[in-house]
Amino acid sequence: MNNEATIGHAHVHRDDVGSKMGMWLFLFTELLLFGGMFILYASYRFMYPENFKVAAMHLDTLIGSVNTILLLTSSLTVALSIVALQRKQKMFSVFLLMFTVAAGGAFLVNKFFEWSTKIGHGIYPKGPEMANLSDGEVVFYGLYYVMTGLHALHVIVGLIFIGFMIVFILKGKQTFDNHQKLENAGLYWHLVDIIWIFLFPLFYLIH
Amino acid sequence: MSENTHIQESSAAELQHPGYGLYILVWAGLVGLTTITVALAGFNLAGLTVVTALAIAIVKSLLVTNYFMHVRTDSPIFKVFIFVCIAIFLTMIVLTFFDLTYRFPLK
Numbered sequence: 001m002n003n004e005a006t007i008g009h010a011h012v013h014r015d016d017v018g019s020k021m022g023m024w025l026f027l028f029t030e031l032l033l034f035g036g037m038f039i040l041y042a043s044y045r046f047m048y049p050e051n052f053k054v055a056a057m058h059l060d061t062l063i064g065s066v067n068t069i070l071l072l073t074s075s076l077t078v079a080l081s082i083v084a085l086q087r088k089q090k091m092f093s094v095f096l097l098m099f100t101v102a103a104g105g106a107f108l109v110n111k112f113f114e115w116s117t118k119i120g121h122g123i124y125p126k127g128p129e130m131a132n133l134s135d136g137e138v139v140f141y142g143l144y145y146v147m148t149g150l151h152a153l154h155v156i157v158g159l160i161f162i163g164f165m166i167v168f169i170l171k172g173k174q175t176f177d178n179h180q181k182l183e184n185a186g187l188y189w190h191l192v193d194i195i196w197i198f199l200f201p202l203f204y205l206i207h
Numbered sequence: 208m209s210e211n212t213h214i215q216e217s218s219a220a221e222l223q224h225p226g227y228g229l230y231i232l233v234w235a236g237l238v239g240l241t242t243i244t245v246a247l248a249g250f251n252l253a254g255l256t257v258v259t260a261l262a263i264a265i266v267k268s269l270l271v272t273n274y275f276m277h278v279r280t281d282s283p284i285f286k287v288f289i290f291v292c293i294a295i296f297l298t299m300i301v302l303t304f305f306d307l308t309y310r311f312p313l314k
Binding site: 017020021024025028031032035036039042043046047061065068069072073075076078079080083183186187190193194197198200201202205206207 | 225226227230231233234237238241244245248249251256257260261263264267268271272274275276277281282284285288289292295296299300303304307311
């Protein structure tokens with residue numbers, strides 16, 4: 001009847017649906033932020049289809065695929081950690097979240113090696129190799145760094161967010177009947193996953 | 208009567224929070240679709256390459272939003288939210304491409 005539980009104990013203000021709506025509204029701003037970049041990508045790909053193909057050939061499909069599987073699996077473990085907490089399996093829930101952090105960390109390590117290799121080849125803004133590339137290829141790598149970079153930033157933020165949830169569960173601040181914060185952290189992590197689901201084919205799988 | 212309500216409540220909770228099995232099944236589907244996209248990229252599908260890659264990505268994101276993000280069982284208002292957001296995004300794409308195809312006509 002009322003979202004504010006006042007019976008039996010001190011006034012507790014809690015509105016789970018409102019909290020979830022707030023999170024979704026925030027996710028939409030994220031979606032439109034990346035959406036703008038996807039439109040930029042689509043426009044340049046429309047203008048330089050051949051150059052995009054040539055540039056994409058030089059990205060490592062294997063690393064991209066491994067990273068996709070890592071993120072999908074980490075999304076699964078977040079979803080499972082919520083079920084575990086609802087079933088009062090607190091330590092299992094924490095374990096699943098720790099697995100998520102490990103998978104997210106592995107994603108970032110792969111990304112680090114991927115970027116390092118490209119930078120090692122002189123492919124970075126004003127890098128020595130850039131002068132030898134066509135306009136479309138330069139634009140492709142520009143978009144590649146900005147979009148995967150912004151995505152990686154989101155992975156880092158998501159990992160911090162999940163780290164807090166681990167602490168909250170251990171301290172008993174997120175429990176089987178009060179875990180909206182964990183749900184919101186999960187929503188954020190799944191959004192990061194969805195963005196990667198689109199980034200992966202658009203950058204790694206053009207042939 | 209009260210027992211009936213209780214049963215209804217618990218089945219509603221069950222529906223809202225499915226067990227581990229369903230999530231693992233969805234994950235297996237997502238991994239399967241990833242394998243298909245990577246495998247398809249090896250073939251020359253000409254103009255259909257982008258379309259198939261995007262179609263698979265859309266199916267994958269539908270699985271993530273409906274199951275992992277609980278949209279399937281949440282209040283319908285969240286579906287309305289998402290619809291409005293996607294509609295705005297699609298409008299932006301369509302308007303951009305009206306401009307682009309006018310400036311750089313397809314050969």
